[in-house]
Amino acid sequence: MLRATIDTTILQSSIKAMSALIDEAIMVIDTNGATSRAVDAANAAMATMSIPSTQFSTLDATETQLGLDLVKLSSILSMASKSSYTTLSIDEDTHKLNVLFDGFSYTLSLLDPTNMRNPPSVPELDLPAEITIDGAVFKQMVKAASMAGDNMRMGVHDKSFFMETTGIDDNVRMDLSESELIGLKSADVSSLFSLGYLTDVSKAILSASEVVIKLGRDLPVIIEFEPSADCPVVYILAPRITDD
Secondary structure, eight states: OOOEEHHHHHHHHHHHHHHOSSSSSEEETTTTTEEEEOOOSSSSSEEEEEEGGGGGGEESSSSSEEEHHHHHHHHHTTSTTTTTTEEEETTTTTTEEEETTTTEEEEOBOGGGGGSSSOOOOOOOOEEEEEEEEHHHHHHHHEEEEEEEEEEEEEEEEEEEEEEEOOOOOOOEEEGGGGGEEEOOOOOOEEEEEEHHHHHHHHSSOSSSSEEEEEEEESOOEEEEEETTTTTEEEEEEEEEOOO
């Protein structure tokens, strides 16, 4: 059983952030709120999201698993006005998801959770460096890097955070000292990542957000931000390993 009402902007921003890397996922809704965790088809990226019950205007639910086409749901929610509220409910006869906002009603077919990959466990990673950076700066750097190559190295050296891309003909690098960052837990580390994934991540991050980046040496990166207050989204991206 499910009937929940929430500010559309909160729901849309979380779903959009998940759909940046993941096409389909299982969302669990219960009295504590809504959570989702999934990996992409290439097993190179994981995304998690959480919306606590306090962000819902009303939440009447027994534990419910929804198999969602995230891209389709994000597109539906994008049609809603910014001041609207969305009501979600399950049709017990058809087992379809009813999505209501702005007087508009959409019935969405659900995917069968038993035919979907089980949500993976979040890996335990020893990532000694932690950088907190302005979302607009992160987006700007990823955009600049994408013009120079296919991969971007992120790292910390001498208490400065750097992002660098070296292509066949071009190179771009940004160095930010500790005073230019929102926060820095320093350790000399660096790892190389696909700009394809980082570009998708950057599109989901709001310019006004604070982005937390957790890094190790040739280890996955954890990228965290809140598209809405108290609604964390976490990305984990596998590194690119070179022979250098």
